[in-house]
Amino acid sequence: MRRHPFSLGSKTMTHLPRIPGLRAALLATATCLLPVTAGAQGPVTLPMHATCSFSNMLRDLRQGLREGSPTYRRYLREHFKEAARVMPAEELLAMVAQEREPAVLEVLGAGLATKASFIEDPSLVQPLLQRAMSDGDPALRAAALKGLERTGSVEMMEKNGGVVTYPQLMRDPSPEVREAVASNLITESAKVYFGHDQRVSETAVAAALASPDPELTAKLLREVSMEKVGPETVDKLRGQLRAQSPSLRAAAATALGGVPGAQSPQARGSLVELYRSEKDPAVRKAALMGIARLGFAGSRSTLESLRGVAPGLDPEIDAWLTVLKRNNVQDWGLLLREKERIRK
Amino acid sequence: MNVKNMMYAAAALVVGVANVAVAHTAVGPICDTVARVGSTTYYSCSGSGHTALDMSNQSCSEWNHRGMIQGSVYYAYYGGCASNCSGGTTCNAGAGNYYKVTGAPGWDFAQLHLNSNASSGSKTCDRCALGLVGSTGNSTGAHVHAHNRKDTVRQSAWYVNAGTTCGSSAYCSNVVGYPTF
Numbered sequence: 043m044r045r046h047p048f049s050l051g052s053k054t055m056t057h058l059p060r061i062p063g064l065r066a067a068l069l070a071t072a073t074c075l076l077p078v079t080a081g082a083q084g085p086v087t088l089p090m091h092a093t094c095s096f097s098n099m100l101r102d103l104r105q106g107l108r109e110g111s112p113t114y115r116r117y118l119r120e121h122f123k124e125a126a127r128v129m130p131a132e133e134l135l136a137m138v139a140q141e142r143e144p145a146v147l148e149v150l151g152a153g154l155a156t157k158a159s160f161i162e163d164p165s166l167v168q169p170l171l172q173r174a175m176s177d178g179d180p181a182l183r184a185a186a187l188k189g190l191e192r193t194g195s196v197e198m199m200e201k202n203g204g205v206v207t208y209p210q211l212m213r214d215p216s217p218e219v220r221e222a223v224a225s226n227l228i229t230e231s232a233k234v235y236f237g238h239d240q241r242v243s244e245t246a247v248a249a250a251l252a253s254p255d256p257e258l259t260a261k262l263l264r265e266v267s268m269e270k271v272g273p274e275t276v277d278k279l280r281g282q283l284r285a286q287s288p289s290l291r292a293a294a295a296t297a298l299g300g301v302p303g304a305q306s307p308q309a310r311g312s313l314v315e316l317y318r319s320e321k322d323p324a325v326r327k328a329a330l331m332g333i334a335r336l337g338f339a340g341s342r343s344t345l346e347s348l349r350g351v352a353p354g355l356d357p358e359i360d361a362w363l364t365v366l367k368r369n370n371v372q373d374w375g376l377l378l379r380e381k382e383r384i385r386k
Numbered sequence: 387m388n389v390k391n392m393m394y395a396a397a398a399l400v401v402g403v404a405n406v407a408v409a410h411t412a413v414g415p416i417c418d419t420v421a422r423v424g425s426t427t428y429y430s431c432s433g434s435g436h437t438a439l440d441m442s443n444q445s446c447s448e449w450n451h452r453g454m455i456q457g458s459v460y461y462a463y464y465g466g467c468a469s470n471c472s473g474g475t476t477c478n479a480g481a482g483n484y485y486k487v488t489g490a491p492g493w494d495f496a497q498l499h500l501n502s503n504a505s506s507g508s509k510t511c512d513r514c515a516l517g518l519v520g521s522t523g524n525s526t527g528a529h530v531h532a533h534n535r536k537d538t539v540r541q542s543a544w545y546v547n548a549g550t551t552c553g554s555s556a557y558c559s560n561v562v563g564y565p566t567f
Contacts, residue, residue: 127513159458159512162505193458194510234458234510236489236567237405373491375405 096133100146107145119149126153127160138169144185147173151189159193164201171199171206180216187211187222192229196245208245209252223249224258228265237267244275247297251278256285260293268300276305280312291320292328299332306336310344317348326355334362334381335374342366361385407490407536409564411456412544414556415497415530416519418443421556424529427542431552437540438533439563441556443519446471446528450515451500452558453485454532455565461485461497461516463508469501469518473525482523485516489567498531499523513558530556534565541566 106118126134134154141147151170158166173186190198199207212223227246235242243266250262263282268275279301282294295316298309310333317329330348333341345359345366365371365381414421424430425440443449447469453461464484467477478484483506484498500506501520509516521528534544545563556562 156458156512159510160514162509162511162514193512194460197510235460238488239460373405375491 096129096137100137103149104143104146107143107149115145119152122149122153123156126157129153129157131157131163131166135166135169138173138186142179142182144179144181147182148185148188151186152191153189155190155193155195155198158198164198167195167198168202171202174211174219175206180214180218183214183216184218184222187219187226191226192233194234195226195230196242200241208249212249212252213254217255220253220255220258224253224262227262231266237269240270240272242266243268243271247271247275247278251282256287256290260287260289263290263293263297266297268297269302271301271305273305273308276301276309280308283312283316288322288325291316291322292325295325295328295332297332299335301336310336310341314344314348318351323352323355326352327358330355330358330362331378334366334377338372338377339366357385405490407493407566409544409566410459410495411561412454412495412532412563412565413456413513414558414560414562415441415452415454415532416443416449416556417452417558418445418449419555419557420444421558423550423552423554423556423562426545426551437542438531439545439550439556440529440531441562442527442529443556445519447501447518447520449519450505451497451517451519451530453511453513453516454497454562455487455495456513458510458512459487460510461487461508463506463516465502465506467502467522469520470522470525471501471520471528473499473521473523473527475523477523480524482525483517483520484523487567492537493535493567495534495565495567496532498533499525499529501528532563534563534567536566 103118103122107115110118134150134157138147138150138154141150154170155167158164167190170186170189174183174190177183177186196208208223208227212220214220214223227242227249231237231239231242231246246262246266250259253259253262263279268279276298279294279297283291283298285291285294295313298313301309313329313332313336317326317333320326320329330345333344337344342363345362349356349359361381361384364384365377368380371377371380421441421443423439423441425433425436425438427437428434429436453459462485464478464481464486467475467483470482473482475482481496482499483502484496484500486494486496488494497516499520499522500517501522502517505515506517519528519530525531533540535541544565548561548563550562554560554562
């Protein structure tokens, strides 16, 4: 088998000299790291030769991240990730190991994680995991984690022996690190697996329950898909219906609304019980939403049976029943939007 | 509406937003600069209906068949077909060995007909090697077939909007489409 013809393994190449103006300089340095496209034209005469080195590229990246607009910084991150796929792993690893500036570490980490994903070598992210776990600076720990965003990080952690895990990282004393954990898991569930991965969902629940911050726990339970979780995780979610924090109880009710069909009888029973015993109207609303989501049109009789339990919320039940009578709406996102249109 | 209720309403909407299909960027699946698109909406751009991309570099079982989506996604593998360079079999209902990325409800993106090798298997990766360019299933000659479907109906906007047509480059750094899933 022939290997694909990337030819950018060398440390030094030629490119345009550094031009006054940050953008032009960064573009020049970053471009020299990208593969030549199929549509490339004939040879271009360069005005003069200069060394394209990783240290120059890193210097320009650092400057751009310090001084560029948010949009430009996002561009730099994406551009570096593309370049990193064909950069020598040793150079990337050395840069990650030495970096002390959080914004730069995050981008370098994203590049390293992209390369690991491209060449399917999860061991490449080990130094990133170690920094996320043990760097003395919480901003650097968070940055190392953010570098793993939108990758298969849960799987990569497992393939690295499970030495560093998200539930462990969620116990970090720094709120910044814990927020990075939540952000990574929410993004990974939605953007990498589109909500269809049991391992990521269950890791998210485990991390949520390890969090000392109820609001962060609630955020994870609310926003991560539960469509593939198993019975043990459903039991954990049911346990959170008795949490002290109302937002956590509401989040658990929301999460239970999204569990697989096989788990729905237990989830529905718990949500009905919650609706009957709960005092907080917002939590009760979440319970109604969970019941509606579990059964769609089939939940109408359950919802009707709850009329009068909390008279102030009967209009909420009516709104759900109105939407659920329209049998042509089978998509939960559309159903929810329609219900919100009728009654927020 | 008080602040608390507004927060809960916003949180409720997040639950729906997570299931919304969005556009992704797809590059060519073969890291050979000679790789080209051979069919789009019609076979060879003038035959019967196709509504997908067929891409080839005129080789078989030699070059990697790579994931086309920019960014890490989960490629579910459906294998079991013996390697083939001429096609014409009904293995996996004609799809041959293939990968599918399942996105928001009803949406998917698939790459068909590869010959399997050690790289083949369900995986999460960013444009990694999935197997070899081959011709398993209902295929006439080794190529990569890629389609983007909504409720099992193949869509064309994803490659039309990228300006991809017969003869376009299918090299692995050339954008060939923006599939939705």
